[in-house]
Amino acid sequence: MLFSPTPLHIPDGFLNLVISLLFWALTMAMVGLAISKTNKTLGERQIPLMGVMAAFIFAAQMLNFPVAGGTSGHFLGGALAAIVLGPWAGILTMTAVVAVQGLLFQDGGLLVMGANIFNMGILTAAIGFGLYRAVRNRPRALRLGGIGVAAWLSTIAAALITSLQLWLSGTSRLEIVIPAMLGVHALIGFGEAVITVAAVAFIEQTRPDLLRAENSANGKWGWAVAGMGISLLVVLISPLASAKPDGLERIAEDLGFINAGRSAPYEILPDYTVPLLGETALSTILAGAIGALFVLGILILVGRRMSSRA
């Protein structure tokens, strides 16, 4: 099969509504920011550049390489996109890729698309570009090494957050999903790292101007700090979550996440009921509808603001 579903493209139904909408909101905010940022740095060139680059990432994901026993390494591309295009353009590019994978090939769901974009586009961009930014002006060996680590970690981070989302949705048990997902992606991440490093090295050799052009606009250290911060979190949480899932479970329970995971978004309203109607089924439904409308309203407002800014 051409586009085999990877364990990172979450289908609809596997995340509950709260998590899905939460990540949609996060993703929309970041995408909105990315649109206004790229508008400034790339100007009118942004549309054709990111459009073709999105097709490029799609095509590059086809160039899988044989690993062993008939399986093949799969390329995600989030870190590479952020490194060669800059973080904001990388985010938009990956957003388009994940959107088309979900819309056209059902590789990843629609309601959970916000989460998928966040995991595979935004988080990977932050880690990929953040670490790259930190080593960009270092000697070649260090730079390429840093890129490799960035690509590997971005895969791990995507696997980690996917597991956490599944767990918070009540779909998976933490002590099972974390070791499984991280184990597989520690391997997949190796392929990602080698491909990313080789691709960047190739571009550095043949068209170094391209790398410089896209990155000069992203000169601030903010990304490096964010990237290293998130990487540190990933490095700390991963072993903790695999070794001591109970601890994480406890924290989530204390924060009220586990319950939110079990039922739909009604937690927003007191006692899941509408005060006037008392504890009836109708009241629960109304409470649910109001909660859903509320979240939808916020999403629409955010969307409006973004499209008017764009």
Place this chain on the structure above:
Amino acid sequence: MHVDAFNQYHAGESLIHHLDARAKVVVAISFIFSNALLPDGSWVTFTLAWMFLLLANELSGLGLGFTLKRSFVALPFALVAGSAIFSPLGEPLAVWDLGFMTLIPTDAGVRRFFSVLIRSWLSVQMAILLVATTPFPDLIHALEHLRAPRVLTTIIAFLYRYLFILTDEARRLLRARESRSANLSGRKHGGTLWWRAKVTGNMVGQLFIRSYERSDRIYKAMLSRGYAGHLRTLNPHIMRRFDWLILILSLTFLLLVQFLGWIQ
């Protein structure tokens, strides 16, 4: 590879094909939303939702089983949900001692597992039906009408346009690699894993540069036709009475499903 590998659209003249793309997108998303909202174990309402899907399948003229055949793409993911069976929140059904760990399936866990599978299975089918009955360019227009950011929809339109051309280019690179991957008997062939991954990386770099240069040429072509940084689109779709009718009927049905699901 044939270009149609990327065309999921199945031409037809059915009611569903002629429905406005916006109406279809809204109904499909609402359907998926509704599934996510239904409580675990509401089998009756899951069945009702399935009926709705079957009806849509039938009305599309593609046949009752059309989406069923294509609906198993999400199955590998079911493994991930498997662990939900051992949710600690319900009554234990059994105790499985594996030596290194003890697994306790619970009733709530089993209910959750099957509910997740059914939700996913129904939702995937609706998405399949949506792209099978709507040409992708119309889908992009619909998203524009539904206030998706113009920049993003245009990037998606470009992605769709160049998807085939670039994957074809990738394919040519692969073919070039294969045609030079000779295999002498008695020698270890194919190089090390490291080397193979590196060659792939070089191809990715090559593809990047070609794509970048292409985007430059496209930009020039756009400029020469009057593009000045402002995207304009001509969007000829109008919602007819009929589209509204179907939209409202579907949404009412989904509300009813929700109602039934929650009074159980």
Place this chain on the structure above:
Amino acid sequence: MPVKHQAVHDIRTPLCEGEILQVQDLEFAYPSGYAALRGIDLCIREGERVALVGPNGAGKSTLMLHLNGILGQSKAILIAGLPVIPENYPVIRALVGLVFQNPDDQLFSPTVFEDVAFGPLHMGLSEEEIYQRVEEALAAVQMSEFEDHLCYHLSMGQKKRVAIATVLAMRPKILVLDEPSAGLDPRARRSLIQFLDTLPITMLAATHDMRLVEDLFPRMVIMDEGEIVADGLTSRLMANDSLLKAHGLESSRA
């Protein structure tokens, strides 16, 4: 006798007052420092058809991109009397229809209709007029029934036709074609030539296809290393074997 072209540096008044395309002493270097154009002079009258020939890397494409300001402004070029400066870009891009060599670069929208509508849409025309122009342009290239097709489903020859329609829809005064017949099979090529012959419009085409030049273009301009080395009647220049050979060309009968 071929007219040997000489740069007229001392005369600053336009060489060819009133002509639709006037290029006078155009110089251009790419950011890499390579001087791709070294003093080009060229005048084209309304309705004229001119072929631009020369070896690879002569600067033909570079010159063409200049004609509607893609490579930046230049006061050395006047289109219908207007210098190519940013204020005039919108008008000039409507006057000069540029058809790129690779139709896949030119047709960037998912469907044929959207792509042909792109130019008129960005000219700010009314919806009715856009529809009318798209229809007209597609009819002119005999591709009307392909309006709703996806661009990637077209054959090479069809793509070329649609690419030409995309600029015809803008009703340009000058059609500038970069290698119009490259990549076409003989039949598609012949039908393209027949079709171009029916267009009553000023035309400038860069090409390596000498038969095309003979069939369609009464006037021929030879470029080499960023300069115009000869400019005259196609029949005369084609007869001058030593000139052709000196610039890596050969006549179609060779």
